[in-house]
Amino acid sequence: MRIRIGVIPAAGRGKRLSELPLLRILPKSMLPIIDKPILEYVLENLKKLGTEVVYIIVGYKKDAIKEYFKNVYLDLEINYIEQKELKGIAHAISLTEKYISEPFAVILGDDFTIARTLQNFIKTFQKRNAWVVEGVVKEPNIEVLKRTCSVIIEKGTQRIIDIVEKPKKPISNLRGIGIYIFDPIIFDFIKQTPISPKSNEIEITDTIRLVAQAGRAYCAWLKGINININTYSDLLHAIMVELRRRQKFKGWCK
Numbered sequence: 001m002r003i004r005i006g007v008i009p010a011a012g013r014g015k016r017l018s019e020l021p022l023l024r025i026l027p028k029s030m031l032p033i034i035d036k037p038i039l040e041y042v043l044e045n046l047k048k049l050g051t052e053v054v055y056i057i058v059g060y061k062k063d064a065i066k067e068y069f070k071n072v073y074l075d076l077e078i079n080y081i082e083q084k085e086l087k088g089i090a091h092a093i094s095l096t097e098k099y100i101s102e103p104f105a106v107i108l109g110d111d112f113t114i115a116r117t118l119q120n121f122i123k124t125f126q127k128r129n130a131w132v133v134e135g136v137v138k139e140p141n142i143e144v145l146k147r148t149c150s151v152i153i154e155k156g157t158q159r160i161i162d163i164v165e166k167p168k169k170p171i172s173n174l175r176g177i178g179i180y181i182f183d184p185i186i187f188d189f190i191k192q193t194p195i196s197p198k199s200n201e202i203e204i205t206d207t208i209r210l211v212a213q214a215g216r217a218y219c220a221w222l223k224g225i226n227i228n229i230n231t232y233s234d235l236l237h238a239i240m241v242e243l244r245r246r247q248k249f250k251g252w253c254k
Contacts, residue, residue, distance in 0.1 A: 001122050002050025003105045003181060008042055009092040010109030011059030011083040017232060027061040028229070029109035030068065033238050034246075038229060039065065042107045043073055045179070048118045049105050053077045056109075057092040059084070088201030090190045097187045106204075108178030108228075112238040114245060115224030121181050124158060124220040131183040131216035132208050134160070137226050139175035148228050149176045149205045153219050160217040165205035166198060176205065176219070177226045186211070 010029040017023055022031060029039040039056075046054060058065055058080050069078055081095045093106060103125065107113075113135075125133045136153065139145050150170035152162045164171055186207065193207045211217040227238045 001126055003103060003122060004050065004052050005100055005102065005104040006046035006049070006051035006054045007057070007093055007096050007100075007104060007106045008039065008046075008054065008109050009057045009083075009089050009106070010039060010065065011057050011062075011086060011092060012109070013060045013086075017230075017235065019232065020235075025061065026064050027059070027109075030061070030064055031229070031235060033112065033235075033242050037068065038112060038238075039069075039109055040072070041112055042109060043069075043076065045107055045111075045113055045115070045118060046105060047076070048115075049122065049181075051076070051105060053079070055079050055081055055096045055099060057081050057083050057095060059086060086201070088196070088199065089204040090193055090202040090207045093182075093204065094187060094190045094202075097184075101184055103181060103183055106178075106180045106182060110229045111178035112227045112229055112241075113177070113179060113222065113224060114226075114241065115222060117223075118179065120223065121179065121220040124218055125181045128158065128218045129216075130181075130218045131185050131189075131214070132160075132211045133181040133218050133220050134163075134208060135177040135179040135222045135226070136174050136219040137177060137222050139173055142170060144228075145170040145173070145175055147230060150174065151176045151219060158218045158220070159215065160208065160212040160219055163205055163209050163212060163217075165196065165203045174219075176208075177222060178228060179222070179226075180204075180208075 030037040151174040
């Protein structure tokens with residue numbers, strides 16, 4: 001099985017990185033990690049899943065994204081959908097509903113993941129007859145969990161029992177990451193998802209929690225490195241990780 005369609009929510013401004021002068025001219029997803037924008041690493045990971053068609057959800061400084069990828073990745077069909085109001089990741093994903101009628105992948109536009117393969121995500125999706133598969137890692141830093149999300153899974157099955165967005169008190173040391181595989185039924189669950197009182201947005205974590213309550217949400221362990229780039233420290237960490245990777249494992253991810 002291949003995941004032919006990919007979606008990248010990339011409409012955000014990057015408020016927590018607002019001190020960076022580059023964000024005056026670029027959206028967060030176009031911040032460089034050495035010689036490539038974050039968004040290019042995201043596209044490379046979608047290609048590992050077999051993706052052929054990509055929908056990038058754009059907003060702030062959208063022309064910078066379109067211009068950069070105009071003559072890049074010509075083997076991918078890249079389409080752009082504008083999110084005119086920032087109503088959350090789940091809302092961004094919902095904008096693709098009329099174009100998608102098969103399982104699809106979503107990777108957030110600020111996700112930096114280094115992994116040899118993501119095929120275990122597809123295997124879990126097939127084996128468990130899942131409606132949602134979300135990547136999960138063990139997170140030792142409680143402050144990172146507080147600004148991302150915390151997950152409880154059922155031992156032996158990988159079934160997600162509970163998941164909480166930006167918890168004040170994390171429910172576990174497991175962090176959900178910005179890589180997902182969805183059945184198209186997710187669009188129905190997005191419609192049922194209430195606006196979060198924390199963010200005043202429709203959070204995809206809250207949608208996944210609804211699917212978990214229906215017993216059809218699962219996790220896939222990421223075999224690699226994941227950084228959700230929310231802060232300047234996250235960006236520097238990603239740059240250092242990529243520098244070390246290139247120095248020690250030249251050509252490793254090709």
